[in-house]
Amino acid sequence: MSYIPIRLRTLYPNTPLFFDAYIQVGEKYLLYIRNGDDISQDRIDNLKKKRVRRLFINSEHEEKYQEFLDARLNQAMSDNEQSPNEKAEVAVSIASSGVEDMYEDPESHQVFLLLEKAAEGIVKIVGKKTDVLGLFMKRVRDSKAEPIIQHALNVASLTSCLAEYLGLPDKTVQDLSVAALLMDVGMIKLPENARETFFKKRQDIAHDEWKVFATHPEVSRDILQGKEYVNRQILELVYTHEEMISGEGFPQKLTKLSLEQGILGLCACFDRQVTFHGMTYKEALEEISINQLGNFDLKLIKKLKEALKVQSLE
Ligand SMILES: [Fe+2]
Incomplete structure (x- = not known):
């Protein structure tokens, strides 16, 4: 039997598992x-104390694990008993696991499936x-995750909110969310x-x-290229996520961007101010609309402001 790791963080107390879970002791x-x-909160806390972050499942039960994550997401989406805070916790725990796994093993198809689930x-x-x-x-x-992982999660959530606010089709919103989680994966190389x-x-x-840094969109794309399960739209968005309509972006210095490319670039820039430079949401919006005037579409900035207002995040 072969085993694959799953993150402890993706299990939830008092929720029956769809698979056997193993712990590794030596070999x-x-x-x-x-x-x-199910696993009790006490046992989860105990494992955390022992710094156990991963359990293992039989590789044949991988699909069961995916179904288990689906069930958790569906519950968080539909269960009105769950507070917004609990919903946020489910989304963050599954998403951060997906992105951390991707940064460790970007070539794995199984990890990509988890990342899609996270997106x-x-x-949702x-x-x-x-x-x-x-x-x-x-x-x-x-969560104290690495800043680069925090950035990926935030940008995925911001693009989801803005794209939903603009009423874009579900497939586009999903592609944007996946691209946001993947855009900087090239940094690991x-x-x-x-x-x-x-x-x-x-x-x-x-x-x-700068010369080294500016290669990262291309490196990210190259990691994903040639994998039949990564679609063209995602590859394109990853490759162009640092472009700006002023032509000051990179690597192609484009001056025309599609709506989707504009959304991803704008949300990434907004969150860089928040996650990397410690700005408030208001300061980040000011930075984009005043100091970076011309880099982003003004109409889109206005829509981002509106979307953040709807989310009471101003
Ligand atoms: Fe980037």
């Missing part, structure tokens, strides 16, 4: 939770509601210090650093 895998049984969760739980975005972003901040560049303001980046 061995010991049955820890039987199919149909879908963000669309955050994008389609009007009271979860602020809680979601707060939970992301509190760049030298360690290139990640630091991410957190600097553009004017503070030295020429040599």
Whole structure:
């Protein structure tokens, strides 16, 4: 039997599992939770104390695990008993697991399926509601995940809200959410210090650093290219996520962007101010509409403001 890891964070207390879950002790895998049984909060806390972050399942039960995640997402979407805060927690736990796995193993099809599920969760739980975005972003901040992962999660939630607000088709909203989670995955192939560049303001980046940093959209695309399960729209969005209509973006210095490309670029820029530069939402909007005038479509900025207002996030 072969085993694949699942993150402890994706299990929920008092919810029966659809599969056997194992714990790894040395070279061995010991049955820890039987199919149909659940795990108590105490046991989860105990595992966390022992710094156990992963359990394992039989690789043949991978589909069952996907179904289990589906059930959790559906419950969070539909269950009116669940508070917006609980919904945000489900979305963040599944999404951060998906993105962290992707950063560790971007070539895996199984990981991509989880990431798609994560993107879908963000669309359904955050994008389609009007009271979860602020809680979601707060939970992301509190998660202490790496800033680059926090950024991916926030941008996926912002694109979902803006695209839903604009009434775009479900398929487009989903592609945007997946692209947002994937756009910077290329950073893992760049030298360690290139990640630091991410957190600097553009004017503070030295020429040599910039040359390396500016390759990341292409590297992200190259990681995903040639995989039949990644569609063209997602590849295109990943490749163009740093473009701006002023022509000041990269790598192609485009001056014309589709609506979807505009949404992703704008939301990514907005969240960079919040997640990397510690700005409030209001300051981030000001940065985009005043200091970066001409980089983004004014009508789209106005729509982003409206969408954030609907979410009581101003
Ligand atoms: Fe980027």
